[in-house]
Amino acid sequence: MNIFAVTAYFAETLPIVFYLIFLKRNRGEGLWVIFLYCVLSLLTEAIFAITRQPVVFSIFIILQFTLFSFFFYSSLKGKRVKYIPIVGALVFYGFAIANFTNKRFDSISTSLSSVLIISYCILLLYEQIRDSTTEFVYYNKKFWVIIAFFIYSSATLFLYIYFSTLSGQQRHSYWIINNFFEILKNILFSVSFIMKKRDKPAYAMDTLDT
């Protein structure tokens, strides 16, 4: 186990701890889905460490994508686009069940999940900038969650696509990309959980003029 893998594992506890500490700040923000995802992710690693059954990862991918889909479904405001995550989830379930294996890593399903998440992130960001009533995007808690998913999924997309073609040695060396962005993702989740809620639009002419 290298240092990145260990740090990545412990980094998963960060958002859980911060969510629980700043529970009040995160109430009513719809971030409990992300909290659940972090708990699920940590549990999967723990269960795998005990059982050594790779099937737990295949189950985890399906559960994880269900949570993502729910998060995006509840975050999207447009009536038409709101149903895209549901359709995406159905497509994903089809692929995931068809490729359900007892291997530790299912390249096709994970890549598809990354592509879908990237699309949802773009959709959500587009919706946020089109909404003229929105305050600065970076004062929105969900923005940090979205960019966490966006950066993580973009950075690991090629790794997931080519994972099945890599040799054991290559997999081991390149998995560092996943670990690094896993840490970054958890830091961004933590930022989202730590930041305060804002009641008023967080901008002022004075701050803009400078």
Next chain:
Amino acid sequence: MIFLEVTNPGNVSIVLFFGTIGMLALTIGLIVFIIFHQRKVIRYQLRLQRMEEDQQKLLLNASIRLQEEERQRIAADLHDDAGPLLATARLYLNENLVNLDKTTQLQSIYNAKQIIDDTIQLIRNISHSLMPPTLKNFGLESAVNDLFQKISGSGSMNASSRFHDYRERLQAENELIIFRVIQELVNNILKHSNASFIHLTQNTSGSKFFIRLHHDGRGITQTDFNKLNKSNVGLGLKNIQSRLKVLHGKIFFEKDMSQTYYKVTIELVKEEEDKLRSPE
């Protein structure tokens, strides 16, 4: 994912490296673009909002100043005209107490009566200028016709008006607002344009209510109107603007197609009028 398939395993590292870097660059670029774009949009919206607030302030100031001027005019009328008249009438009546000669008493009572009649007329004029009775009793059409007849009667200008579709009267307050706007426009034409005629027409088109004023004098165009509205001069025009804002109405100043006449169009939406009427 077929298009991403790499046959040579040696190339996987290169594709993976450049693919990951490319995706990251795109993602970060997009996020930065979104942040800056939004800042730009919000900054633009705030500028617009600030401009709108400034404009509102100007209109409010103009309306307050106009109100004050109106009060001063009424106070001056009462103080300078009605006050001395009543004081004189009082003097005549006082004279009756000291002078016991019947003829002189009758003469002074007659004089006092004359003065009181004048005062009544003066107060009636002040009251009419505040709220024309024709407007209150007979509506906008009659009040405008009355106003135009008076202008024509003075002989200085030929003024005529024609209401094509005014079977249903607007709400009384709204009629007053429109009448004041017309009064202000006519005043401006009389004062500044040197026109030989004014012609007013009223008509409706669908849910829209139009009043058009034509004159052959020196007028202003929409650009002039906008400029004057933003400057500190043109109190009357600002007043027109603020009055029309209450009705969600619009005003357009333009030169006629023939370039001979100036045209002012007041446009109101009848539904807005109904909305204002409904809370009653």
